[in-house]
Amino acid sequence: MESTIQTIKAQWDAFKEQNPKVRIRDAAKQLGMSEAELLNTGIDVNVIRLNDRFPELLKEINTLGKVMALTRNDYCVHERKGIYKKASFNGHVGLVVTPDIDLRLFMNYWAFGFAVNESDRYSLQFFDKSGEAVHKIYLIEESDQQAYHNLVKKYTANDQQETLTALPASAPVAELPDHEINVNEFQESWKALQDTHDFHPLLKKHQLTRTQALRLAPEGYAFRLELSTLKTILENAAASGQEIMVFTGSPGCIQIHTGPIVKLVETGPWFNVLDPDFNMHLRMDGINAVWLVKKPTIDGWVHSIEVFDKDGNTIVQFFGKRKPGIPESEGWRTLLTDSTAII
Structure with a gap:
């Protein structure tokens, strides 16, 4: 050792x-x-x-x-x-929910x-x-x-010289061929969604990767965007003061910012938000796909911007500020319409 x-x-x-x-x-x-x-x-x-x-x-x-x-x-x-x-825990799932620190913790990965x-x-x-x-x-x-x-x-751990054995990272999940997916059933289930949190179980049920699901979405529910449009959305959010939600995840944690973004700075390949209490550093040359996604809920439509790397991993997601029981803000929809000319 x-x-x-x-x-x-x-x-x-x-x-x-x-x-x-x-x-x-x-x-x-x-x-x-x-x-x-x-x-x-x-x-x-x-x-x-x-x-x-x-x-x-x-x-x-x-x-x-x-x-x-x-x-x-x-x-x-x-x-x-x-x-x-x-901070609270239910089995392997933890939550820290405040206006400033907002986390979803998956402790089985820690x-x-x-x-x-x-x-x-x-x-x-x-x-x-x-x-x-x-x-x-x-x-x-x-x-x-x-x-x-x-x-x-x-x-502090009792044994400071304990061997650290890092296991090989899990291999990416292989994507099923499209023809093995019951696309009609999947699309009807998407149309029947009542909560955005039900989307992940829907993907698991149909054995779909997220990017495959967006490709096979019902007509009018997912739109692939140009990379430049992502910059436009963030620039318009900063200019308008529209409060947004920014979700970034690792294997064991999803971290969320809710609020406005103000100071945007590009440095080499990085597109940055540099505000007093929130910083985001987004590497633009790592982005392979940007999607505008629509999901129905009991509170009305919810629109997200979802960003992926070449392996289909989620890099970051953007939503308008919202909470369960409260409809999505018209300001967010207007921002997306102005930025994408889609909705």
Whole structure:
């Protein structure tokens, strides 16, 4: 075990020497390792291994005060500042629902946790069985550092030298040929939807990937858009002050921002929202498809913008601000009509 950790550490140290500006997630991919394995080499230096009592720990994050929650995938980084409150768990599913921090947690994916000190920037970082980051929590200027140290001490793992064995990432689900899908039944079920949350079970029932479902949607329910249209939608949202919802997910967490977006900045391939309490970094060259999707509910139509990579993975989704029992805002529909000329 020691030689393995030392071997990984030697490669990681050499890589950092040669590539000081490359972020750890990108470094892990280039080295053919996982981010969690690289972090694990910092034990006894700037990293502390946490035990796996993750739900209990998350229920105490509110003691830190205002923090920055970060959830990302390969092509979208979602950063939201606020106070964790009302964390609750039902089996493997957790919820944090406040106007600022809004999370859906899938704890069966959470395998490893670390407390990390990067030049006095303190964070709690969580990873799945393959060593991919599922969620991170960073202290900011307003956070309570003493509460952080107390929390880390309480949830420190007994064995700091425990072997970290990252499993291979799950292979993508193979898509069934279209002719094996009962398309008519699927389309009628889509038309009969009463809640947007029923869409995922509908896909599972018919063994459809999400992008395949959009291709096979009932006529008038899904429209593929140009990439430039996505920029137009976000620019119009910023210009109008329309409150939107931005969903970004990792294997173990979906993080949601609800509110306006204001400051938009393009930097190289990244399209960014840079607001005081919400940042989004969207890598445009990772986007393969953008769809406008319509779903019926008991509250009326709900329209979303859904963004996918080349493997059909969801990168980010955009909705108008809404809650169950409240119809979708006319402002969001007007924005989409002005931006796409479709609805």
